[in-house]
Amino acid sequence: MVKPDSRPGQDEPAWWFIISSGDILVVDDSHRLPCAAMQDLPLPDLTDYAVAFIGELRERPCYLVVADHQDPNFAAVGEFVNLRLLIAQQDEAMFAVAARAKQVAEFMLTHRFCGRCGVRMQAVDWEMAMQCQQCQHRCYPRISPCIIVAITRGDDILLARGKRHPAGLYSVLAGFVESGESLEQTLHREVLEEAGITVKNIQYVASQPWPFPHSLMMGFTAEWDSGDLHIDPIELEEGYWFPLTELPTIPPPGTIAHRLIAAVKKRHGVD
Ligand SMILES: [Zn+2]
Structure with a gap:
């Protein structure tokens, strides 16, 4: 501890x-x-x-x-x-x-001040937490769970460009878990919202803390099930099915996005 x-x-x-x-x-x-x-x-x-x-x-x-x-x-x-x-x-x-x-x-x-009553918070000495001495409200470091998913259709993979991505960089889809959602529900909702498709055969791969500012990325692969690609223009600039053998610039090694794309390529026998 x-x-x-x-x-x-x-x-x-x-x-x-x-x-x-x-x-x-x-x-x-x-x-x-x-x-x-x-x-x-x-x-x-x-x-x-x-x-x-x-x-x-x-x-x-x-x-x-x-x-x-x-x-x-x-x-x-x-x-x-x-x-x-x-x-x-x-x-x-x-x-x-x-x-x-x-x-x-x-x-x-x-978290220097209590969000409930407004007085100064103090660090708890035996765990990573801040506590209000007046109303006993206790806070822990915030962690925001996100799903990130590499979706394939045959030997193609869905990659999209977020509005804040550097020019030419494409990645897999990702989104925040909302209150009351399971990871599976988040995945289905985000994929439908951002790309207009449904997916099946969801498999968990790995997770990565992503401190920008406090996400926990939980990585999956999935297969296209139905629907034509329709990229949500509010969150994304563009997105396409790319052949696994002809990928654009993707996130660098060390990122979970890279790891998911590598896992999919390996599964499909692409170097
Ligand atoms: Zn308080």
Whole structure:
């Protein structure tokens, strides 16, 4: 269990997840995270910062430090970059802790006051939660479940371009779970809303925390069942059935979208 009140020791080698405005501090151009004892890093005095123990990575403790935006006190340690740049390293365990760090930092910053009665919240010392001492309202870091699904029709795969995707990049469909829905219901609803089709033979593949800002992507494959492709113009720019042998630019390795597309290609015997 994560004990948020554990403080780092001066000479204890540790991983440092220093978050500022959703960005993470890295120490060099290959986007390595700092891993050293506190006394061996040019860290500022951390007394004034929110610090939380957020787990272990390769038998070393991981500490989250919530820094201010563009905090000059950390310039000697490294620079803040978008967390997406860490995906290229394809280090799933590392990315999972970084995702947790970003989400816990967001949680700490957005739950300083009670949403029910408005007084200041305090961190619970034995679990990752904030509690109101007046009305006892307790909050946990927010996690937003999403489905993401690779749909095939014969040897074709449905890929679409979201409005915020970079030009030329196509991906599989995804959508947020709504209150009261099962994952299967979300999948059928999203696919019908976004593409106008129904699907069958849904299979779970894998999941990935996606800290932009606090999603948990749950990945599936499915097969087309009925309906003509009709892309929803509100959420998507365009979408097509692509032959698995002639794919456009897809999300990079390390993303669950890439993993789902690779799983479908393997199943269909395409390299
Ligand atoms: Zn309260």
